[in-house]
Amino acid sequence: MTTDRWFDDAAGPVVRPYAMTRGRTRSGAQDARLDLIAVVTPLVARETADGAADGTGGAGVEELITAAEGGRFADGSLAPEHVEIVARSRRAPLTVAEFAAELDLPVGVVRVLIGDLVEAGLVRVSRPVPPAELPDERILREVINGLRAL
């Protein structure tokens, strides 16, 4: 065997998706792993919308790439998946789990990509609920009423 020094056969399908993250399984920005239901919202649209009248249009994806390439990423690289995440987050806030499902990528990969975007200041992620802490009673009542109306 002369070829692959990095992965043996058993590594199999994990290699391909993680190539997207350049082999990383975690992102520098994140101390804790992003929760599956952490919500990703875009920051770029608002930053670049200063001149725009309503802020809903904001920067196009191309401008976004330019912004990202303006040195915000350590090595200047932005994968198409990065762009896709930002573009989708601008249509509607989505959770980490939804990105994984919609992009058909393992959650671990999506976490790294989102971590990159947080580091680059392109998206913001809601704080996950601290363990063993329940939302207040008002919210739970709203959930119950909402379910009753289903």
Next chain:
Amino acid sequence: MVFGRSERAKQPAAEPVTLKVLVAGGFGVGKTTLVGAVSEIRPLRTEEALTEAGGAVDDTAGVEAKSTTTVAMDFGRITIHDELVLYLFGTPGQDRFWFLWDELAQGALGAVVLADTRRLRDSFAAIDYFERRRIPFTVAVNCFDGAERYAVGTVREALDLDGEVPVLLCDARVRESVRDVLISVVEHAMHASAQAAAEAPDREAAANS
């Protein structure tokens, strides 16, 4: 004035509060069916690679740890309103994927343990897991066609459940039935949370004395 408008536009859009409820139970008990019955979206599937599990898998040592199997989690969504969204996560059914549960369980509002009376034993592990972590759960007995119907009391006894744990008969295919199960989970969670709040001042007082 443009400045004023753009100031307002810069206000962060209210992002929804997201909550999660876990759906656990043995393999093939109907977890995905249950999620699909109430979800506004077709249950989505996301995959987690086993090799990511770190410590938990390394502990098993040897060849197993090299497995690169991915494990699928199905999930669904119920939008209560613009600012409140409930997610349902079907937990991986096989015991060997349990290390994933800790992450799933973190911050979970509560859980459904879906049980099949023909294989009650399959739900022991899930019940045990939630009891240990004090995650409020409801046991929902999926009434499969052809399966013998048991009284709720009989199931409760067979599973050796605490008195406050709700037990319901349900049909995981039927929206209304699943809705009632979820309402039971949230009510139970609310009750448990109120109880914890009532106990907290006592603990604090004890700690300060």
